[in-house]
Amino acid sequence: MKKKFELTAVDLYPEIMNIYGDRGNIIYFKYRCSIYGIDIKTYDVSIGSETEKVYNGADIFFMGGGQDAEQALIYEDFTNNKKNILTAAMQENKIMLAICGSYQLLCDYYKSTDGKIIKGISIFKGFTEACNPRLIGNIAVETENFVLVGFENHGGRTYMEKEQDVLGTVIKGFGNNGEDKTEGARTGNFFGTYLHGSFLPKNFAFCDYLIDIALKNKYGIALNEAAKINITDVIKIDNEFEIRARNDISDLKKFI
Ligand code: GLN
DSSP, X not given: OOOOOEEEEEEESTTTSOBTTTTHHHHHHHHHHHHXXXXXXXXXXXXXXOHHHHHTTOSEEEEOBOOHHHHHHHHHHXXXXXXXXXXXXXXXXXXXXXXXXXXXXXXXXXEOTTSOEEEOOOSSSEEEEEEEEEEEEEEEEEOSSOEEEEEEEEEEEEEEOTTSOOSEEEEESOTTTSSSOEEOEEETTEEEEXXXXXXXXXXXXXXXXXXXXXXXXXXXXXXXXXXXHHOSSOOOOOOHHHHHHHHTOGGGGGGO
């Protein structure tokens, strides 16, 4: 049956901001959409890409983590050439999933381990300052609708202004700063988190949630409705590997 729905995904700086396999997020998003019969167009965008190539009518943007050196490499292009496009996209309810070093650049600034101030684009009202020791390990986070799991490795301590929505509450691990039990941030449909993993395959229900938001934005239809239209024969999605990926994080078993 002809696929009736198509989404566009943009991966920002994939050759630079892709630490701990974060590229897996756009790969899994594309795979997950294919299960529901939804076509995906993907674009890689990096330093110097001209404006129209950044946006491409994207429904969702991805951006992975990076060490201080990579963040220093991209932040001028990110603030000068991507800030306005992403701010407009956020105001149009488009989606972004930013991981760790990218998440930090969606805040006001990141102060790196050598004291350099790396400006961000202020989608999230907060800041990050790196210090020792690094916050490393498996992490579980409770949000309104999900228990999210992943792996974190960051020197940055992120502190949000009180009116800034966070993604969730840390139930195991460090999160934003290892002190206030907050993790990540959300403004509109822009999500920032410290969870590497890759994040989406370990949190497939959250991936479906992102697909649902994108379809409602673009077509005014929910994922479960779009899947029924697209797929004639009912398929059983077993999520076997995703569930194993979640459960393989042994020290999180009792939290998920
Ligand atoms: N360089 C940042 C930090 O150390 C982000 C690291 C990352 O993306 N894993 O906090």
